[in-house]
Amino acid sequence: MEKGLPTQSFVAVKEVRNGIVHLKDGGLRQLLIVSGVNFDLKAEEEQALILNTFQNFLNTLDFTMQCFIHSRKVNVDTYLDRMRSRQLEEPNELLKIQIAEYIDFIAAFVDQNAIISKTFFVVVPYDPPVTSGAATKGVLGFFKKREAATVIADEAATLQEHLKQLEQRVTQATEGLLQIGLRAVRLRDDETIELFYNLYNPELVEKKGLDIAKPDKAGKS
Numbered sequence: 001m002e003k004g005l006p007t008q009s010f011v012a013v014k015e016v017r018n019g020i021v022h023l024k025d026g027g028l029r030q031l032l033i034v035s036g037v038n039f040d041l042k043a044e045e046e047q048a049l050i051l052n053t054f055q056n057f058l059n060t061l062d063f064t065m066q067c068f069i070h071s072r073k074v075n076v077d078t079y080l081d082r083m084r085s086r087q088l089e090e091p092n093e094l095l096k097i098q099i100a101e102y103i104d105f106i107a108a109f110v111d112q113n114a115i116i117s118k119t120f121f122v123v124v125p126y127d128p129p130v131t132s133g134a135a136t137k138g139v140l141g142f143f144k145k146r147e148a149a150t151v152i153a154d155e156a157a158t159l160q161e162h163l164k165q166l167e168q169r170v171t172q173a174t175e176g177l178l179q180i181g182l183r184a185v186r187l188r189d190d191e192t193i194e195l196f197y198n199l200y201n202p203e204l205v206e207k208k209g210l211d212i213a214k215p216d217k218a219g220k221s
């Protein structure tokens with residue numbers, strides 16, 4: 001019986017390095033976590049200003065930019081464990097009882113009503129221009145063998161140029177979002193991997209140990 005292809009073969013991501021997602025086809029992606037704004041609480045004039053500013057920002061872009069909302073179930077187990085520890089340390093018997101009742105209430109509430117957190121992201125892309133291999137080699141390319149070191153150096157220089165182009169787009173995106181009052185922060189390697197983990201495993205509880213829920217925490221060492 002023929003074995004099926006590994007899961008990795010269906011994923012377009014080659015690797016995540018220095019916060020940049022490298023795709024198998026040579027494309028680059030920078031993921032930004034974006035803060036929210038209480039739009040409904042704004043006055044009509046402020047809402048109109050935000051919408052107009054956002055529209056003008058989109059019109060200035062000469063590249064596509066993906067915006068998406070990631071929703072996932074909040075895991076409160078760690079919080080409840082801390083409350084149980086607090087209960088054991090509490091000397092006041094009345095407060096102990098109140099903490100126990102609070103823990104039971106939270107556990108029952110979450111069991112009947114899943115708490116969903118929503119996080120906002122922007123994906124800034126850069127896809128290198130497609131060139132014909134025959135056109136770049138030329139006629140003499142079939143008879144001239146390039147040194148391996150030269151090939152590696154050329155590939156490294158090309159990658160640096162592509163990263164520079166992506167950096168310019170990221171700067172344009174973050175500055176444009178800031179004009180609307182939205183703070184955008186780049187995801188680090190571990191935060192990007194955590195996001196993909198959750199996207200490809202929607203049926204599982206979010207991976208523990210990482211926190212990208214708040215833009216003020218993402219991107220910090």
